[in-house]
Amino acid sequence: MKLLLLSNSTMPGEPYLDYPKNEIKKFLGEKSVTAVFIPYAAVTFSFDTYCEKVEERFAEVGHHIKGIHTFKNPVKAIEEAEAIVVGGGNTWQLVRMMHDQKLMNPIRERVYNGAPYIGWSAGSNVACPTLRTTNDMPIIDPLGFDCINMVPFQINPHYLDANPEGHGGETREQRITEFLEINPNCYVAGLREGTMFKVEDGKIELIGERSCRIFRKGQEPYELKAGDDFSFLLP
Template sequence: MKLLLISNSTNAGEEYLRYPLPEIGRFLDGVREIVFVPYAAVTFSYADYEKKVQARFAELGIRVRSVHRAKDPAALVRGAEAICVGGGNTFALAKKMQQQGLMTAILCKIKAGTPYVGWSAGSNVCCPTISTTNDMPIVEPESFKAIGAVKFQINPHYLDANPAGHAGETREQRILEYIEANPRRWVAGLREGCMLRCEDGKLELIGRRPMRMFRKGVETFEVEPGGDLSFLL
């Protein structure tokens, strides 16, 4: 498998996809065209999303082809040189992908070695389910099942903070609820500015911040960039 799973597209005060672009370029070295899945977009059009991503990927000399323009999106995916799934609302993304058979098509391509890049919701859908997303269920997909390319769950944009005056649950408490209900599943709290790269049978955390790991019966712990992640594979 060749996966690049990014927590967030944009760091505060930066341009869109600026911080992960060098790593995306290294990961997609030699790729001339990607098939893009824009279905996490809700408050702007798929065409606008395609244009936004194309503007950045043009710096890498990569053409972007969006599945929303295809008569048969799954067929477009099956012929892809590489696949990219953007962030937005995970429920909207999952619903459309399920309707068009893209979950199965993408998994087959990943198993065949096709590179996959996702950020935020695009990272969520690479997991067994979308259950550790931060998003509101604004639409109802067929199920919470996702691509299942990895065996663990990701919580993108993971935050440690509990804002002053906020009496609700923290992100950690929500994840602890998840592992209580799903005791066999690891959850990776992937902080902003970080990404996971899976290549040549190895999983690596890239970025300047540690990743917080959760599993029922295991004391929560941190993994530093470059640390051993073999237990997730």
């Protein structure tokens, strides 16, 4: 398996997908690749618009994407994909449409058979066993919480350590603690913006300048940084 799982697409003040573009280039290799792009997480703008934004940045580093909604047979498109890219947005809609199109198992099979997978935000959530550590509102019935299950742990993208000033609701850490109370045998990785996991050859590494916060029921949350050992996430 080759996975590149990003917390977010864009850093404040930067162009779309600018910060990860060189990692994307290295991950896909020197030979030009045309990936199947899944834009289903887009809610307030069209899939075509989403594809144009992503294609612009991928083309800048020598690669390309084609939206899955442009294929007559989405399952066949996945089965024949050189690579698979899943964009961020609303995870609930993304999962609903992936269930509607019956894409979860074909994506898993294609990735296990060698196709690189890139996801950001919601696209990273769906690489996990379930969508239950997303930050998004449940705007639609997802027809089940199960996702692609390519990694055995959960990611919380856009992880924040505390609430904004003046906000008195639960912190992200408290919400994750609630998840672990119900799901005690799972690790959750709080993936801060500007960071990503790369999984390749059975190994996992954190890329980025910020640390990752690790949660497990019965343990105090702790920090790991790039270069630390994350192998426990892939038993």
